[in-house]
Amino acid sequence: MAESPPDDVSTKETNPGLQSSVSIETCPGMEETDDRGNEGEKTKEIIIVDPDTEELDMNHQKIGRLENLEPLTKVERLYFRWNLIKKIENLESLVTLKELELYDNQITTLENLDSLVNLEILDVSFNRLREIKGLDQLHKLKKLFLCANKISHIQNLCHLKDLTLLELGDNKIRVIENLEGLENLKCLYLGKNKITKIENLDSLKMLEMLSLQSNRLTKIENLDSLTLLDQLYLSENGLTKIEGLERNVEISTLDLASNKIRVIENIEHLSKLEEFWLNDNLVGDWTSVQNLTSNKKLVTVYLEHNPVASDPSYRRKLKIMLPWLSQIDATLCR
Incomplete structure (x- = not known):
C-alpha cells in the first residue's frame, strides 16, 4: 500500500481515502473547466447511430447540450465526461437509465432528473453545483458522486435509502449533517x-x-456507533492525539498522516489493523512506537518524517520491534 500523502497533486491514485470512481488529484479542477466553452467555441450535437444500444459513450466530444436522446429506448448507461454541457435536460424518455455520468462539465443545477426512476449511479463531479437538490424521485440511487463542486451544505439526501456510496470531497462543506436515513451507506467521502x-x-x-x-x-x-468501520482516513488535519476508537475494532486501515501527533497510543485493541499511516507527525520516542507490538496483523507502517525516523537505525529498529511487517514507509522489507 502506498503512503498517504497530503491532499494535493502528489497523491495521484495512491490514497483510497480520496478516491471513488474518480480521483480528485488526477483530473482537471474547476479552474481548468472554467476556461473551456468560451464564447464562439463550436460545440457538437449528439447523433444516435444505434437506437437499441444499452451504453452510449460521448466522453470528450465537445457536446454542448443534452438533446436528441429520445430514440434510446433501451439505454442503461450514458457517459458524458469532459464536455461543455451547462444544463441537465431532455432526459424524460430515458426511464431505463441506470448510470449517468456528467463528470467535468459546466452544470450549475441538479434538475430534470425525476423521470430517471431506475437510476443507480449518478456522477456530477467537477461541475459548478452549489446545492444538492432535484434527487427526490431517485429512490434506487446507490452511488452519488458530487466531488469538486461548490456545495456548502449536505442536504436533501435522507430519502435515498439504497445509497451505499456518497462522494462529497473537495467542496465547501463546514458541518457534517443531514445524513439520517442513509441506513445502507458504506462509503462516505468528505475529504x-x-x-x-x-x-x-x-x-x-x-x-x-x-x-x-x-x-x-x-x-x-463521535465514532462509537460506527462499529463496522474498516477504513478511516484522517490525514492533513490538526489532530494531536490518537483517541476515540474504542469501539471501532474492525479497522484495518488507519490514516493519520500529516497531523501533530506525538504519541502512538490507544490502538492496541485494533487487532485487525493492517495499514497504519502516521508519517509527517511528531513522534520522537521509541517507547511510543513500542505500543505497536500489540498489533500482530500489521503489514505496513509509515513513520517517515517523524523525529524517530531520523535515527540512523530507524528501519532496523522498527523491523526488530515488529518482525511481521512487510513494508516500512514506501519500501518493502527484506
Whole structure:
C-alpha cells in the first residue's frame, strides 16, 4: 500500500481515502473547466447511430447540450465526461437509465432528473453545483458522486435509502449533517472540505469507509456507533492525539498522516489493523512506537518524517520491534 500523502497533486491514485470512481488529484479542477466553452467555441450535437444500444459513450466530444436522446429506448448507461454541457435536460424518455455520468462539465443545477426512476449511479463531479437538490424521485440511487463542486451544505439526501456510496470531497462543506436515513451507506467521502468536527454520524450503522482528509479537525470523536468501520482516513488535519476508537475494532486501515501527533497510543485493541499511516507527525520516542507490538496483523507502517525516523537505525529498529511487517514507509522489507 502506498503512503498517504497530503491532499494535493502528489497523491495521484495512491490514497483510497480520496478516491471513488474518480480521483480528485488526477483530473482537471474547476479552474481548468472554467476556461473551456468560451464564447464562439463550436460545440457538437449528439447523433444516435444505434437506437437499441444499452451504453452510449460521448466522453470528450465537445457536446454542448443534452438533446436528441429520445430514440434510446433501451439505454442503461450514458457517459458524458469532459464536455461543455451547462444544463441537465431532455432526459424524460430515458426511464431505463441506470448510470449517468456528467463528470467535468459546466452544470450549475441538479434538475430534470425525476423521470430517471431506475437510476443507480449518478456522477456530477467537477461541475459548478452549489446545492444538492432535484434527487427526490431517485429512490434506487446507490452511488452519488458530487466531488469538486461548490456545495456548502449536505442536504436533501435522507430519502435515498439504497445509497451505499456518497462522494462529497473537495467542496465547501463546514458541518457534517443531514445524513439520517442513509441506513445502507458504506462509503462516505468528505475529504478536502472545511469541516471542524466529527459529528452526526450515529445513524450510519453500516459505514465501512470514512474519509475526512484535509479538513480542520482537531479531535477524533463521535465514532462509537460506527462499529463496522474498516477504513478511516484522517490525514492533513490538526489532530494531536490518537483517541476515540474504542469501539471501532474492525479497522484495518488507519490514516493519520500529516497531523501533530506525538504519541502512538490507544490502538492496541485494533487487532485487525493492517495499514497504519502516521508519517509527517511528531513522534520522537521509541517507547511510543513500542505500543505497536500489540498489533500482530500489521503489514505496513509509515513513520517517515517523524523525529524517530531520523535515527540512523530507524528501519532496523522498527523491523526488530515488529518482525511481521512487510513494508516500512514506501519500501518493502527484506
